[in-house]
Structures are given as C-alpha cells and as structure tokens.
Amino acid sequence: MKSENEPGTDLSLRRFIKSLGYIAGGTAILSMAPWLVSCTQEKLSEIRGGQARIAVIGTGSRGQYHIHNLLQIPHARIVALCDDYAPNLDAASALVPAARRYADYRKLLEEDDIDGVVIATPLNWHARMVLDGLSAGKHVFCEKAMARTMDECKAIYQAYTHSDRVLYFCMQRMYDEKYIKGMQLVHNGLIGDVVGMRCHWFRNADWRRPVPSPELERRINWRLYRESSGGLMTELASHQLEVCNWAVGRMPLSVAGMGDIVYWKDGREVYDSVNVIYRYSDGVKINYESLISNRFNGMEDQILGNSGTMDLTKGLYYLENDNSLSGIQQLLAQIKEKAFEAIPAAGPSWRSETKKEYPPHSIVEGRVYVNPGQSTVGVDKDGSDVILSSFCQACITGEKARDVVEEAYCATLLCLLANQAMEEGRTVIFPEEYRIPYMKF
C-alpha cells in the first residue's frame, strides 16, 4: 500500500472507460450512462497533474476501505482524518500518518486546504454532514444510503440543486462494468420487455461489531437501531433498488411488505428479515428479499425479460429461446424452410461443453469480479474504487456527475417507504411531496 502517489492521471479510470468501449467523441455509452462523462479520456487529460485534497470523515471499517482505495488514486491526497471514536481514528492514522487528525468534523470543514470530504458515518449523521460540507464550500462524497429520513433526503437534494459543489453518493453499481454493459444490453432489447425483477441479499451473520464497553453499543452497532439505521433496506437494498430503476428507467408507484426479527433477537430494533414488493405503474414488480440468518441464496440482482434474464451480480445473461443450444436444431428449422445455409459449429471444446437448457452468456469479456455479498465492509472491484476516483477528479474539475444524486435520492426513498410499509402493515403509495423532476413513474 502506497502512502503517497505521484500526481498524475488515474490509469485505472482510463482503462475502465476504455473497457466500456468508449471511443473519444463517442456518445453511445454516455447517452446511456451520462454520469460517466467525467471519466472520459478527454476529461481525464484535463486534470493531468492535478491532485484533490481529500478529508475522510468517519474512519471505521468502511472509511478505512475508502482510504485504501484513495491511496491508490494518483489524483488524490488524503490530508485530514476525522472520527470521534479514537480507536478508529488511530487505525486510519496508521494508514495515512501525514494526515491531520480531527475529532469534530465541523473544525475540519473550516480548513481551507481541503477540496473534498468523504463521509462514511452512521446513516443518521449523513444529512447534517453533507449539508454542512456543501455549506462550507467542500465537494462531498457520502456513503449510501442518502439519509435516515425522507425529509433529510429532500433537504440534501434541494441544497445540492442550489449548490455549485460536487456531490456523490456511493452508488457503486453505476460504475461497475458488468452492470453498465448489462444495462446497455437490457436497453438494447436483448432480453425483450422487462416483465419483472428479483433481487435478494442473504447472509448468515449477526451484523454486529465488537463493543469494548456497553455505553458504546449504539454508536458502534448503529446499524441495529432505528434511530440511526433503516436496517436491511438502507444498508443493502438501496443498491439493488437503484439497479431496478435503472433497468426500467422509472420509479415504482407503490410498495408493500413484511419485516420481522426472526432470528437475531438480541435487542436490535431493525428487521433481520424483509420481504418487499414494489409495483410500477404498468404492473411490473420488484420482488425484494433479505434475510441474515441463512446465506444459501447469496446476493442476486436479476432483471427478467420476456425473452431473457440478466443476472447482473454474476455478469451473466440467459436467453429464453437460445439458438446457440444446438446447430442441429438450426439445421432442422432450416430444412423445414427448404433452405441450405451454413450452421455454426458451437465452437472449439473450450466453450461450455456441458450445456444445460439455459446456457449462460458473459456480459463482460475476461475476468468478472463477483461480489458474493457476504462482506459487511466492501469488496474489490465492485465500482467503489472507480466512483471514488471519479469524485476525486470532480474535486479538481468542479464538474457534477449527472444522475448520481438523483439515483441515490430515488433509491433511498424507496428503502424508507418500504420500512414505512412494513411498520404500518399497508401498501404505501409514493407521496407527491417527495417527487422530483428526475422521476418518471
């Protein structure tokens, strides 16, 4: 791990955008994923030699994960660290000894030599820190979900629309190659009409962190208490709901669900089991399930179309009528048409020889990083490194990333509405007062 990098252009960002098939001046990818504009080679050359001065607020496990990624980004330099829990601050200082230390984030925001802040704190702190950061003239990168309440989300969204500062939320799937390419295939009609979506996230762990003394319980295990956490919905589902909206380009109109504490009856307040159904205006539904006392099913983000299925988590798709199944099937069809054409050999024996009825096809060539969904901190190459690098670049150019805040707003509201639906035991309609111009229903 390098503690300091030479200033320069981030090659990994270049490779990322190149791997998506972006040709200088091209627009295909950018019209589909406009937030990637800031990653183009033209934009990257603008910042050559520049370096963003970054502060990290909240240096627990996820904050340290971001620090590791930041240390790999040549156009970023970590200048300050902040946490009010000394062991976490010490751990971060060990990674970046040269960075100044703060216990109060407001003091940190007063410093002039900080361009951007990376916030990885409990959810109920997001709103005030993001708003204070923007007010202090800082560019802000904040962990998902957006905020603990819908009103806080709306306040952030409004502050952002009136600010000239850059704001990112860590919606890393928007920067994950297999998701971007998979969505391009969905939008190009590969799987036909999207008729449903199935997402789930299963783990078998109590989601707890060790607590050195009892008065720290609610601070350290903030994910387990309603005051500071929306539970499985805000911590896990927010990414997956964003993917669903991305696939259909719209927002669901209503949500119903059931949530319970089934297994981890240890004093926690948030559900350890949720089953939620979202309904779009045309009847298409998202079936969402999360359970943290059985991990058999792992994590999946599946887009179901009338002619195929996109399994984004694994980077695979399946076709309902797969003519790659058999050359002879094609021959038979041909002969019935009295046609005489070449049929493709299924290829050399490296191609899946033990074909099943649904042979998988890769969305992305080469190695695919699959997130098994079991880490409670983060995994390599899930887009988190790319989105963070993109943010650091934006700290230099001052250019906002299109759609990222809007997508985070939409996804977070869906999470919070699901919690409301489960708590109240009723179907909740998306409330008018939280609609924003970006939303289509």
Add this chain to the structure above:
Amino acid sequence: MIENRTDWHEAGSLFHGVVPRVMGTRLEVLMVHPDIEMLSRLWRDVAGLLESMDRVFDRFAPDSEVSRLNSRSRDIVDISPVMEDALRLCGDYYERTLHLFDVTLGHFRDVTVGAGKVIFRNPMVRLDFGGFAKGYALRSVRRLLAANGVKNAFVDFGGSSIIGMGHHPYGDCWKVGFDSPETGVRLRDFRLYDSSLSTSGNTPSYSGHIVNPLTGVANRRKMAATVVAGDSLDAEVLSTVWMIASPEQRRQIAELSADVEANIYEL
C-alpha cells in the same frame, strides 16, 4: 440405457437423436432416411455404442476401464478389445505427429500393447483420451450408420467434432461455419461431404484468463485450429496437435497425413 431423446419429422424423413451427456458433452445426430423402424433400431445401437465407449474412456468415472488402468497395481494389465484398438491407434498417431500426440503426456514409449494386454514400464504413466475419444467414437458411429444404409446424416459431438455424411436435403454437402469464440465473426465456412471437422482452441470462455480491463492485466494469446479430414479420428487428433505444433512441425506432419485440410487462427 444412457439418457437420450429423439424426434421424427415425417415430412422430410428426418430423424433427430440427442444424447445430452456423454464423454463430458452432448451428441446429436440428424439422419435422413424414410425407414423410421430401422432408424429407431439404429439409434438404440448408436446410444449403446456411446455408452460402452464412455465406460472405456471416461477417466472421471472410477469404474471405467481407463480409471482401472490408471489405478493399476501391476505393470501388466488385461484390456478390452476396444482399449487395445485405441492404444494401437494412439501409437500410430504418436509416430505420425512427431510425438506431439501422446495420451500419456510424454511417456508413450513406456507403453506396450499386444495380445489383450498392456505393459507399463513406468508406474507413473497415466492415460487421458481427451483429444482422442470423441473422434474414435464418431468413427464407429459413422460406420454403424453406413452399415445400415444411411447415406445422408449430420453428427455433432459437442460442437467441436462434426461429421457430414452425404449431403443436406437441399444442398450438395453440409455447410458448417466456424465463428471466432472471441468476436463471433465468421472465420471460415466448410463444406462437408463424407468428411469430418474438428475444432480446438486454448481460449477460455469463463474460467479465467483474463482481461480485467480495469486493472489492465494483459490477455493471453488466443488461437484456434480447425481440421477437415476424411476420417473423424484424424481430424480430432490433428486439431489438438495443430495447437501445439510449430510451423515446421505442421509442415512435416501434413506431409504424413493425406486428405487433411488444417488451419490455424490467431484470435
């Protein structure tokens, strides 16, 4: 009986048979002939033949003959007539291919076959009929079809080993295209008339070698080979050999092999 299924298309006198799992892959046959009774009997024989070949050559089945040979406790072992025939052929190809084809991966000179026995002079020698068995089985399938009067048929073994017997109902041969597994672009069209095509390649599709475009780890060189030959076993053996032979070795081997059209592709 090994798992299989068939369908009959009366209008074109087309008999379609599938064995979905044999020798680690799938075999499909299309036969053009009006006698459905004969074809049904013939298909049962084809399936039976494949099942018996699997019992000889499948090294992942602990009770197969090859597994028995590989876990031998003595140097001299009795073998079946099929195994004896196969090992003799392997010896011929070993010589014809300048030792590039070797079912023992480097130790074939330590193997002697004769009189229903095989003698191993090296206890470490293991047999693997990976680049041989499908071609060998196809050769037998073709003989079986010909002996029953089937003149026009198409046999596809795992997509990588194909026989075209006679011709397509609406053409003068069977046309098969070879597409790049990397790009899907058609690399070559083949016209099979009483001939076989075998393809081979060293590029993985899912399992690993790379390009992680985000870190820029370089790709391994990708290539493929196709061989069309009168005999399906020639095609099978040579397509594998072509992948590892040098240009000079390919030239020498080609001189030893009549009725063979071999190609190599940089992908």
